[in-house]
Each structure stands twice: as structure tokens, then as C-alpha cells.
Amino acid sequence: MATIVDLQEVTKDYGQGQALTHALRGVNLVIEAGEFTAMAGPSGSGKSTLLNIMGGLDRPTSGRVEVDGREISDLSNTELGLLRRDRLGFIFQSYNLIPVLTALENAEYVLMLQGVPIAERRARVREVLAEVGLEGLENRFPRQLSGGQQQRVAIARAIVSEPALVLADEPTANVDSKTGTALLDLMHRLNEEKGVTFFFSTHEEAVMKRARRLLQLEDGVILNDGIQTNKWN
Amino acid sequence: MIPRLAWRSIWRNRRRTLITVLSIGFGLACTVFFIAIGEGVYAQLIDQVVRMQAGHITMENPGYRDAPAVDLWIKAPESLRLQIEKLPQVERTKLIIMGQGIARSASGDVSATLMGIEPSVELDTSPLVRHIVAGRYLHDDDGPWVVIGSELAKRLKLAVGKKMVITTNDAAGNLVDELCRVRGIFETGSVEIDGYFIQAPIDFARRLFVLPEESATQLGVVLRIPEAQDFILREARLMVAGQDIAVLPWQEVIPEIASYIKLDKGSNLIFQAILIFLILFTIFNTIFMSVLEREREFAVLLALGTKPVQLRLQILMESACLGLIGCALGLLVGGLAAWAAQVWGIDLRSLLEEGFTISGFAISAKMHARVTTGLLLGTAGLVFGATLILSLIPMRRATRLSIVDQLR
Numbered sequence: 001m002a003t004i005v006d007l008q009e010v011t012k013d014y015g016q017g018q019a020l021t022h023a024l025r026g027v028n029l030v031i032e033a034g035e036f037t038a039m040a041g042p043s044g045s046g047k048s049t050l051l052n053i054m055g056g057l058d059r060p061t062s063g064r065v066e067v068d069g070r071e072i073s074d075l076s077n078t079e080l081g082l083l084r085r086d087r088l089g090f091i092f093q094s095y096n097l098i099p100v101l102t103a104l105e106n107a108e109y110v111l112m113l114q115g116v117p118i119a120e121r122r123a124r125v126r127e128v129l130a131e132v133g134l135e136g137l138e139n140r141f142p143r144q145l146s147g148g149q150q151q152r153v154a155i156a157r158a159i160v161s162e163p164a165l166v167l168a169d170e171p172t173a174n175v176d177s178k179t180g181t182a183l184l185d186l187m188h189r190l191n192e193e194k195g196v197t198f199f200f201s202t203h204e205e206a207v208m209k210r211a212r213r214l215l216q217l218e219d220g221v222i223l224n225d226g227i228q229t230n231k232w233n
Numbered sequence: 234m235i236p237r238l239a240w241r242s243i244w245r246n247r248r249r250t251l252i253t254v255l256s257i258g259f260g261l262a263c264t265v266f267f268i269a270i271g272e273g274v275y276a277q278l279i280d281q282v283v284r285m286q287a288g289h290i291t292m293e294n295p296g297y298r299d300a301p302a303v304d305l306w307i308k309a310p311e312s313l314r315l316q317i318e319k320l321p322q323v324e325r326t327k328l329i330i331m332g333q334g335i336a337r338s339a340s341g342d343v344s345a346t347l348m349g350i351e352p353s354v355e356l357d358t359s360p361l362v363r364h365i366v367a368g369r370y371l372h373d374d375d376g377p378w379v380v381i382g383s384e385l386a387k388r389l390k391l392a393v394g395k396k397m398v399i400t401t402n403d404a405a406g407n408l409v410d411e412l413c414r415v416r417g418i419f420e421t422g423s424v425e426i427d428g429y430f431i432q433a434p435i436d437f438a439r440r441l442f443v444l445p446e447e448s449a450t451q452l453g454v455v456l457r458i459p460e461a462q463d464f465i466l467r468e469a470r471l472m473v474a475g476q477d478i479a480v481l482p483w484q485e486v487i488p489e490i491a492s493y494i495k496l497d498k499g500s501n502l503i504f505q506a507i508l509i510f511l512i513l514f515t516i517f518n519t520i521f522m523s524v525l526e527r528e529r530e531f532a533v534l535l536a537l538g539t540k541p542v543q544l545r546l547q548i549l550m551e552s553a554c555l556g557l558i559g560c561a562l563g564l565l566v567g568g569l570a571a572w573a574a575q576v577w578g579i580d581l582r583s584l585l586e587e588g589f590t591i592s593g594f595a596i597s598a599k600m601h602a603r604v605t606t607g608l609l610l611g612t613a614g615l616v617f618g619a620t621l622i623l624s625l626i627p628m629r630r631a632t633r634l635s636i637v638d639q640l641r
Contacts, residue, residue, distance in 0.1 A: 048641070057536055058637045078540065085538020092640065096533040100241035105234065112234045113538050157537075 004165045005031040010063030012049050023049040025220040036191045038211030039201045046220040047201040055167045056080040068164045085113050089158030091168035095150040097142040104138035107156040128160045148179035168200035184210045239550035253519040257559025260512035265567030273603035275494050281360045282594045283483045287453030289462050291486045295479040303332045303442040304404040310452040316472050322461035327354045328449040330438040334401030338389035347431045349438020358455050368393035368417030375434050378416035382427035386418045403443035411441045423590045517623045520552050524627035531631045532639030541632035548628045556620035560613040574602035
């Protein structure tokens with residue numbers, strides 16, 4: 001299997017002097033294509049920091065970060081932007097859809113940035129929206145959708161460009177448990193059927209159980225990293 | 234999609250957008266209207282003054298401005314006149330003899346300016362003709378008849394048909410006098426003109442000042458198109474090249490009016506600048522607030538891979554949309570109001586019964602605006618251009634924000 005993410009001795013510090021905080025302390029991590037990995041840990045354990053560094057949204061203080069075979073620590077902001085656009089998908093805790101764009105336009109946005117012709121991108125987006133169960137809701141604006149539906153649009157936006165890796169920051173935290181389960185089912189299905197690589201952070205037991213691989217992060221250090229076998233895997 | 238995003242974003246907060254657009258529109262409309270009124274009053278003033286005097290362009294002896302005297306007359310102006318009148322921008326030319334003297338009657342004497350004119354030309358061009366309140370204006374064959382101002386008539390206790398004597402120095406410096414009669418009395422509202430100004434047929438003036446046939450102290454040129462002044466000035470200077478004749482624009486002949494306009498425009502400019510500053514402040518405030526409110530959204534767009542230049546383009550388009558709608562509204566309202574004021578005028582005669590005077594020249598209390606494409610496009614272009622420049626600051630802020638901080 002191809003390596004999508006390779007972190008070597010990654011550290012991240014915030015602040016200076018007495019206010020210095022070590023958010024990550026020498027993290028080593030390899031994510032392979034096709035994985036469905038969850039990262040658990042209490043608040044302040046460094047989950048979001050690790051996701052941000054893997055997604056090229058933040059830079060490590062030290063260590064080596066390789067995404068899709070490319071060392072990213074020294075890339076410029078513009079190069080990082082292009083990497084995110086072409087190789088990564090993001091799902092945020094609070095959906096973060098663009099309120100003035102419809103579900104279809106939100107999902108289409110990254111393809112537009114990539115310069116995919118309009119007819120092709122519309123066809124792809126409709127297909128993906130149907131896959132995430134939003135057929136018939138394409139022209140609704142985010143405010144006209146429920147929380148679960150909005151997160152489905154966010155998932156569609158993250159996967160429509162077929163990225164190497166989808167990073168999800170607590171994707172079920174803002175929805176009820178039933179909707180959360182449905183979203184996990186969806187991501188699981190996309191992983192199994194389409195081979196989309198997912199890496200998500202969570203602090204919910206139910207979500208952790210669904211992951212094939214589970215990392216335990218605490219005080220910026222990965223304490224456990226193991227493969228889980230359960231009824232879903 | 235970026236234009237769509239920009240367009241929908243500005244309508245996200247409809248009330249704020251409407252207030253902004255209305256502010257731009259109102260401010261621009263006021264600016265256009267007041268500039269048009271100002272330009273109209275200036276044009277009216279210039280037109281009345283130059284037509285009463287020697288026109289938009291004056292051709293005279295080069296020494297006349299420094300020491301005005303009838304001995305500094307120009308020879309054979311008729312051939313020059315024929316050449317000038319061939320230019321299509323020229324409405325009329327007028328021969329003038331301008332001199333000083335003392336007007337005397339049985340009741341007293343008053344120092345006065347005597348202007349020898351061609352009555353048939355003045356009848357077509359001079360606003361003085363419309364201000365005759367007693368008797369009539371002069372005709373070419375009137376001989377020793379003059380028109381005088383109402384104040385002068387009052388001081389010398391003269392009425393239409395009455396005799397007066399004008400005493401002056403002729404071109405050779407000799408003391409001379411001529412008897413004449415009052416053909417008409419004018420009243421312009423200006424103390425200077427009504428109290429000290431006399432017009433007489435040019436032949437009478439030549440006889441009085443003992444000047445040869447066809448001589449004149451000035452050859453004036455009245456333009457059909459005032460904007461053509463610089464062109465005609467150049468053409469006229471080419472025509473008199475090598476001759477002892479100076480060609481002057483009205484601004485040098487009547488500098489007090491030119492200075493007044495310059496000064497008035499300067500003070501208006503301050504008022505207009507304040508108005509435009511307020512418009513621009515409103516626009517800046519709206520764009521900046523709109524960017525501040527959406528920092529998280531911009532962070533998401535950047536996280537998804539939007540290039541900073543695309544984000545800048547979106548903000549620029551939002552500013553451009555606000556500017557365009559506001560400017561279109563302002564041009565429509567301000568342009569229509571100014572156009573109406575140009576066609577029908579604003580009648581202030583109920584407030585200023587006798588009109589008003591500027592540098593001794595009476596101006597009608599019915600003001601007409603003057604709208605030009607340059608005024609409309611220039612003012613709107615200034616506001617629109619400044620709007621785009623002002624969006625640089627919010628643009629910079631949006632593209633420099635920390636994605637991580639905003640998404641936290």
C-alpha cells in the first residue's frame with residue numbers, strides 16, 4: 001500500500017518562555033492509502049494540532065512531514081494551498097459550508113478551483129451528492145439543511161475531488177447520535193467501496209469503535225496505536 | 234463561481250448593502266448636482282460677461298492691457314475679422330473702441346467708460362440689449378445717440394432723448410467733447426455697469442476719439458462653442474503672426490472673473506471632497522465590516538485551496554458591485570436632477586429679486602446647471618476607482634489571516 005502521510009519526530013510548540021506549551025512531542029506516524037483511522041484523546045491532547053500539521057494548515061516546530069510522498073515543511077503558503085486543493089479533503093466539526101452557495105455549489109467549489117470544466121464537475125458533484133444521500137437537495141442553501149445534511153455536503157465536498165486523504169476534525173461532534181452513526185456509516189462505506197482514506201479525530205466512544213485503526217494521543221504523544229477488529233471491520 | 238460568490242455575499246446583509254448603495258448614490262447625486270449647478274453658473278457668468286465685453290477672445294494692441302488708451306488701436310481689423318469668422322466655432326466677431334471720459338449734463342458730471350460698438354452685432358450677442366428699461370437699444374444708423382445705465386441717468390438727471398456731453402482725450406491727446414443724446418437706459422443690477430457705462434455706435438466713438446475709419450481698440454471673438462477657446466486662440470495667433478497684435482483669452486482680459494471662478498471652484502472642491510470622503514468612508518466601512526465578519530469563512534476557503542489572489546478577486550468584485558450599483562444610482566438621480574436644472578433652470582428670483590453681481594457683473598437669479606459627460610463619468614469614475622483602491626486594505630487582511638486561528 002502507498003504511504004499517504006509520514007510524520008517523523010514531529011513537534012509543535014506554542015508560546016515562549018514560561019508560556020511555552022508543547023502541543024506535540026516527537027510524533028511518529030504513517031498513514032497508508034485506504035486506511036480508516038481515528039485519533040482519540042482528551043481536549044488539549046494535540047489532536048487538532050496534529051490534524052492541522054498533516055493538512056498543511058500549520059507548520060511543525062521540528063520534524064519531518066511528508067504528505068503524498070512530498071516533504072511539506074518547507075513549502076510556501078501557495079504551494080501548501082495547492083497541495084490541500086489537489087490531494088487533501090477536509091471535514092470540519094462545524095461543517096463550515098459557504099452560506100451563500102447551494103449544496104451543489106459548495107461541493108463543486110474545490111473542483112472549480114482545480115479548473116475542472118463545468119459540465120464534468122456538475123456531473124461528478126451530482127453523483128457524489130447522490131452517494132451521500134442528498135439527491136434532490138442539491139439546490140438548497142446550508143440554512144435550508146439540517147446539521148446532518150450539512151455535514152453530508154461537507155463530506156461530499158471533501159471527497160468529490162478524489163483526494164489522497166480526507167482529514168476530519170470531530171465530524172460527528174455537532175450532530176445527534178443517530179445522525180452521527182449515519183455519517184460514520186457513510187464514511188465507512190466510502191472507505192470500503194471507493195477506497196477513500198479517512199483520518200479523523202474524535203473523543204466519542206462510539207466513533208472510536210468504528211475505526212479500523214485507533215490512535216490514542218495524550219499530552220502530544222501517541223500512547224497507543226492499534227488495529228481494531230469489530231463487527232464493522 | 235467567484236463572481237457568483239461575490240454577488241451573493243454582498244446581498245447577505247441586505248439592509249447594510251442597501252444603506253451603502255443608497256449612501257453612495259445620494260452622495261454622488263449631490264456631488265454631480267452641485268458641480269453641475271456650479272459649472273452652469275460659471276458658464277452663465279462667463280457667457281454674459283464675455284458677450285457684454287469683447288468676447289471669449291480679444292485681439293488688441295500688445296500694449297493696451299498695461300496702459301489702456303485709444304491711441305493703442307489696431308489697424309485694418311476687417312481683414313482679420315473675415316479670416317476669423319471663417320472658423321466654424323466662431324459665432325460673431327465685434328469691433329470695439331473702449332475709452333474713458335466724463336459724461337456731463339446740466340445737472341453734473343460723472344467719470345464713465347465709453348464703449349463704441351456695432352449695434353447690429355450687439356443686438357445679436359450682448360445681454361445688455363435685454364436690460365433696456367427705457368427707450369430702445371442702438372441701431373447702426375443712430376449717429377450721436379447713446380445708451381446709458383440707470384444709475385448714471387439718475388445722477389445726471391437724464392431721460393430718453395435728453396442731451397449730454399462726453400469729454401475725453403482723443404488719440405492724439407487733445408481734449409475733445411461731443412454732444413450726444415440718450416437713446417435708451419439699461420438696468421443690469423450692477424452698480425458698476427449701471428453707474429459708469431455708456432455704449433455708443435462705433436462711428437460716433439471714432440469721431441470722438443479722432444480715430445480713422447475701420448479702426449478699433451479691440452476685435453472681439455464670441456464663440457459658438459466655448460470649449461473651442463484654446464483651439465481658436467492658437468488659430469488666431471497663427472493668423473496675426475508677425476503683426477503687432479496680441480491675442481488674449483477672456484481670462485486675461487477680465488481676470489477678476491477668472492479669479493472669482495478659480496476661488497469659488499476651490500472652495501466648492503473642499504465641500505465636494507468632504508462629500509466624497511463620506512461616501513468612501515461608508516464604502517470602506519461596509520467592505521471592512523463584511524470582511525471582518527467572514528474571516529472564518531475566508532479561512533475555510535483558504536483551507537480548501539483557494540489561492541489568495543482568488544480571494545482578493547472576490548473582495549474586489551464585491552467592492553466593484555457596491556461601487557457600480559451606487560454610482561449608477563447616483564448618476565441616474567444626480568444626472569436627471571442636473572439635467573432638469575439645465576433645461577428648466579432653478580428660479581431664485583423670488584428670493585433674489587434683483588439677481589446678484591459677481592465682480593460688478595450682474596447675474597440672473599435663474600440658474601441653469603451644466604451637465605457634461607465628462608462631469609458625470611469623471612465624478613463616478615473617481616468614486617468607483619477610489620472604491621476599488623479602498624478594498625485593498627480588507628483584501629490584505631483577508632488573505633493574511635491565520636487559517637488555524639480562525640478554524641479553532
